[in-house]
Amino acid sequence: MKRFAYARIMQETNALSPVKTALPDFEGSHYLTGDALAAAVGPGGHEIAGFFKKAELAGFVEGVARHGGGEPVPLFSAWASSSGPLTRACYDTLRERLVDGLRGARARGLDGVYLCLHGAMGVEGVRDPETQLLRAAREAAGGVPVVTTHDLHGNLTRERVAAADAIVAYGTNPHRDHARVGRKAAEILGGVAAGRLRPTTAWRSLPLLLGGGRTIDFLPPMRAVFRRMRRAERKGEALAASTFMVHPWNDDPALGWSTIVTTDGDQAGADRLADELAQMCWERRHEQPPTFATPADAIFQARKARLRRKLGVVTMSDASDVVTAGAPGDSTHLLRALLEDGRDLVTYAAVRDPDAVDTLWPHPPGDEVRLEVGGKLDPTSSTPLPVRGTVVSKHQLVGFLRVVVLAVDHLRLVITEGPAMVMKPSFYTDVGLDIWKADVVVVKNFFPFLLFFLPYNRKTIFVRTRGVTDFDAAYRLTFDGPMHPRDPVDDWRPRDRARREP
Numbered sequence: 214m215k216r217f218a219y220a221r222i223m224q225e226t227n228a229l230s231p232v233k234t235a236l237p238d239f240e241g242s243h244y245l246t247g248d249a250l251a252a253a254v255g256p257g258g259h260e261i262a263g264f265f266k267k268a269e270l271a272g273f274v275e276g277v278a279r280h281g282g283g284e285p286v287p288l289f290s291a292w293a294s295s296s297g298p299l300t301r302a303c304y305d306t307l308r309e310r311l312v313d314g315l316r317g318a319r320a321r322g323l324d325g326v327y328l329c330l331h332g333a334m335g336v337e338g339v340r341d342p343e344t345q346l347l348r349a350a351r352e353a354a355g356g357v358p359v360v361t362t363h364d365l366h367g368n369l370t371r372e373r374v375a376a377a378d379a380i381v382a383y384g385t386n387p388h389r390d391h392a393r394v395g396r397k398a399a400e401i402l403g404g405v406a407a408g409r410l411r412p413t414t415a416w417r418s419l420p421l422l423l424g425g426g427r428t429i430d431f432l433p434p435m436r437a438v439f440r441r442m443r444r445a446e447r448k449g450e451a452l453a454a455s456t457f458m459v460h461p462w463n464d465d466p467a468l469g470w471s472t473i474v475t476t477d478g479d480q481a482g483a484d485r486l487a488d489e490l491a492q493m494c495w496e497r498r499h500e501q502p503p504t505f506a507t508p509a510d511a512i513f514q515a516r517k518a519r520l521r522r523k524l525g526v527v528t529m530s531d532a533s534d535v536v537t538a539g540a541p542g543d544s545t546h547l548l549r550a551l552l553e554d555g556r557d558l559v560t561y562a563a564v565r566d567p568d569a570v571d572t573l574w575p576h577p578p579g580d581e582v583r584l585e586v587g588g589k590l591d592p593t594s595s596t597p598l599p600v601r602g603t604v605v606s607k608h609q610l611v612g613f614l615r616v617v618v619l620a621v622d623h624l625r626l627v628i629t630e631g632p633a634m635v636m637k638p639s640f641y642t643d644v645g646l647d648i649w650k651a652d653v654v655v656v657k658n659f660f661p662f663l664l665f666f667l668p669y670n671r672k673t674i675f676v677r678t679r680g681v682t683d684f685d686a687a688y689r690l691t692f693d694g695p696m697h698p699r700d701p702v703d704d705w706r707p708r709d710r711a712r713r714e715p
């Protein structure tokens with residue numbers, strides 16, 4: 214029986230965030246090995262507690278059974294919240310565990326390896342670390358085929374493409390097809406192992422950092438690109454076709470949107486489609502992300518939306534401090550404005566502040582406290598906010614660690630020790646806050662919250678202040694040449710050629 218090892222090392226790095234990611238950030242969020250992992254990704258399991266019942270690895274295991282059978286060999290699955298770069302020690306440990314796991318599995322024979330990576334993970338002092346992981350995996354597994362899947366915000370490099378037999382990205386944004394890409398990886402690995410498939414890949418790289426508007430897969434202008442990819446896969450034109458719309462806060466100088474196509478032995482076909490997709494993306498380069506409201510505007514709009522507040526809530530996305538895009542989650546700009554100007558609005562908001570949690574933890578509910586919150590993890594973006602309030606409740610939650618709810622006037626402030634990843638209503642309901650009772654709910658997420666808050670949300674306002682997830686904050690990074698839209702770029706092809714040819 215063919216044996217296929219699988220593992221996940223996944224984190225999206227915001228190179229501008231000063232908050233480094235260490236091993237406890239993985240082990241305290243999602244870390245499963247061996248049998249526990251096999252159970253979590255098997256029928257009836259829950260792959261990533263609190264997030265996904267079925268994600269890439271469950272899809273992979275299902276795909277192995279579907280495409281000719283075989284034995285899936287679980288190594289480990291490690292996931293951490295988007296944040297700053299991994300420390301070198303954290304990365305070295307995870308890489309060693311991967312290599313050790315593969316060497317152990319190889320002793321009983323291996324026919325392929327599937328690595329579930331983010332594609333935009335950064336490590337202190339290591340350029341393109343995910344390519345290093347792919348190379349290490351192939352070597353440890355004895356040169357067998359290696360397939361990887363990425364989030365579509367990953368960044369492709371020449372070395373990355375060379376290091377894998379196929380790279381498959383999500384085909385949805387917000388991402389909903391995690392299991393599909395896992396099944397795809399199984400289909401390709403299984404096909405190669407059975408001698409049925411000869412994957413051939415072509416890719417293109419664009420000096421394009423922002424474009425495509427809101428980049429939602431089912432809305433224009435990106436809808437046509439996503440449809441073209443799905444059509445190619447459905448008609449058998451490609452085994453896999455992907456477009457990477459890139460996480461802009463990535464410090465690899467060869468950053469930019471890219472396309473990649475894998476066919477069954479048809480190099481010309483792969484080149485043709487990768488090229489066509491790249492050109493479609495380039496044509497959408499002038500569609501920029503929307504400009505967002507100031508806090509004062511946002512509060513004004515929320516106040517005006519009386520009926521909508523009565524029927525549900527107004528959600529405000531704190532777009533400069535998006536934790537799911539790697540921001541520290543401790544910005545105080547919007548909080549300060551809501552405290553000062555939003556007095557008539559019952560508001561739920563969050564801030565990450567481990568020091569404040571330490572201070573508050575000994576206090577029983579009902580205690581009056583005075584302290585400063587936020588503005589400490591990233592002191593260059595915002596300053597600590599002095600508040601006076603009452604401790605409402607205390608909790609210990611997976612991923613968020615210790616959490617204290619503080620009542621400050623009309624504000625219910627959820628102070629977390631871990632990343633304040635506010636994307637789902639459960640962030641608030643798990644600490645006893647009823648969404649229906651709020652006028653305004655603040656989230657720290659760009660798009661997926663729109664799906665999760667659908668039952669409650671009657672109006673959405675994106676608020677910009679100052680932080681590491683401002684789109685133009687990425688312009689501080691160093692690129693390998695002019696980058697659209699920061700710089701004028703006439704033609705994407707010369708840079709594509711330079712990036713692809715050694």
Ligand SMILES: [Zn+2]
Nearest residue numbers: 364365366388
């Ligand atoms: Zn993504």
